[in-house]
Amino acid sequence: MKTGKRKTEHLDICLKEEVQFRQKTTGLEWIDLNYESLPEISLNEVDLSTRFLGKNFSAPLMVSAMTGGTPKAKKINRDIAIACQRLGIGMGVGSQRAMLEDPALRETYYVRDIAPEIFLAGNIGVSQLKEYSPRQIAWALDEIGADALCVHVNAVQEAMQFEGDTDFRGGISAIKKLALLLKKPVIVKEVGHGISGTVARKLAKTGIKAIDVQGAGGTSWAGIDSLRGKSELGAVFWDFGVPTAVSIVECRNAFNGKIIGSGGIRTGIDVAKALLLGADLCGIALPVLKAQVKGGSKGVEKYLRQIIEETRLAFYLTGAKNIKDLKKTN
Numbered sequence: 552m553k554t555g556k557r558k559t560e561h562l563d564i565c566l567k568e569e570v571q572f573r574q575k576t577t578g579l580e581w582i583d584l585n586y587e588s589l590p591e592i593s594l595n596e597v598d599l600s601t602r603f604l605g606k607n608f609s610a611p612l613m614v615s616a617m618t619g620g621t622p623k624a625k626k627i628n629r630d631i632a633i634a635c636q637r638l639g640i641g642m643g644v645g646s647q648r649a650m651l652e653d654p655a656l657r658e659t660y661y662v663r664d665i666a667p668e669i670f671l672a673g674n675i676g677v678s679q680l681k682e683y684s685p686r687q688i689a690w691a692l693d694e695i696g697a698d699a700l701c702v703h704v705n706a707v708q709e710a711m712q713f714e715g716d717t718d719f720r721g722g723i724s725a726i727k728k729l730a731l732l733l734k735k736p737v738i739v740k741e742v743g744h745g746i747s748g749t750v751a752r753k754l755a756k757t758g759i760k761a762i763d764v765q766g767a768g769g770t771s772w773a774g775i776d777s778l779r780g781k782s783e784l785g786a787v788f789w790d791f792g793v794p795t796a797v798s799i800v801e802c803r804n805a806f807n808g809k810i811i812g813s814g815g816i817r818t819g820i821d822v823a824k825a826l827l828l829g830a831d832l833c834g835i836a837l838p839v840l841k842a843q844v845k846g847g848s849k850g851v852e853k854y855l856r857q858i859i860e861e862t863r864l865a866f867y868l869t870g871a872k873n874i875k876d877l878k879k880t881n
């Protein structure tokens with residue numbers, strides 16, 4: 552199936568159907584922040600700023616990879632980019648496979664004219680590393696002015712697709728080669744089913760700079776692709792994977808680079824908890840798409856501003872003035 556058609560179907564399903572995990576949760580509800588009823592700081596003092604892979608963030612947040620390759624995707628990427636530039640946070644574009652197939656689609660990912668300063672991550676699937684050389688991938692990153700590349704690893708999602716890739720042999724060595732040859736940092740990310748400690752230990756030897764856990768408990772890609780392909784496997788694998796809280800802890804223990812806590816992050820309290828567990832930054836996808844559909848760039852900005860405000864409050868209520876303080880609060 553053509554990449555553009557698949558991406559359009561994904562967007563439609565995400566917006567029309569209930570696509571989040573059904574029973575499994577992120578596990579973040581099992582974590583409590585240490586509430587300080589006497590925080591001894593002022594809310595005004597809370598400073599959420601951080602640096603991540605050489606870029607400044609006003610808050611430890613990015614919009615996770617979603618789209619590109621179609622006119623609708625172009626508008627979504629641009630609305631997200633405008634909001635991220637205003638807020639001083641990062642974003643990822645969706646899989647750049649479509650622009651590798653047809654370079655004319657580059658403009659559907661290009662946001663640097665309206666978001667010159669943000670941390671911007673390019674995106675490609677590990678399966679595409681069989682087809683495209685590091686040189687071609689470097690071209691795709693340069694064309695959109697990306698700061699880093701996210702390689703998505705999505706065995707369960709692919710297994711639900713009618714046309715999916717169910718041969719993941721050589722994935723680790725392809726990632727290692729790419730990390731060595733690419734001049735930009737490589738981040739390995741799941742798409743919502745989590746990265747276990749076992750995988751993180753293997754990734755620790757590849758030279759990648761960050762793991763974006765994209766754990767279970769938020770959007771289920773096994774769910775979305777089984778709805779799309781009308782596969783009955785989806786009913787069984789819908790809730791498959793490593794919950795976000797577990798994935799963050801396991802990756803933190805196995806990997807020395809940066810960790811992005813993501814998959815089902817829905818409030819500023821979730822952000823604070825993910826940071827407390829060992830994440831350096833958090834990522835959100837589906838709710839941002841819904842905010843864009845509802846209100847364009849203003850809708851995205853309003854939604855993310857709310858998450859940032861909640862995060863600030865969560866910090867304040869644990870007596871933490873900054874991320875370093877927060878990590879000392881448990």
Ligand SMILES: Cc1cc2nc3c(=O)[nH]c(=O)nc-3n(C[C@H](O)[C@H](O)[C@H](O)COP(=O)(O)O)c2cc1C
Binds near residue numbers: 646743814836
């Ligand atoms: C509409 C949509 C399209 C997505 N496309 C991609 C993609 O192209 N590449 C990728 O790595 N992840 C993709 N994702 C996965 C997200 O980056 C994220 O890992 C996942 O949705 C879990 O986060 P959430 O629970 O906050 O939605 C997509 C997510 C959505 C909602």
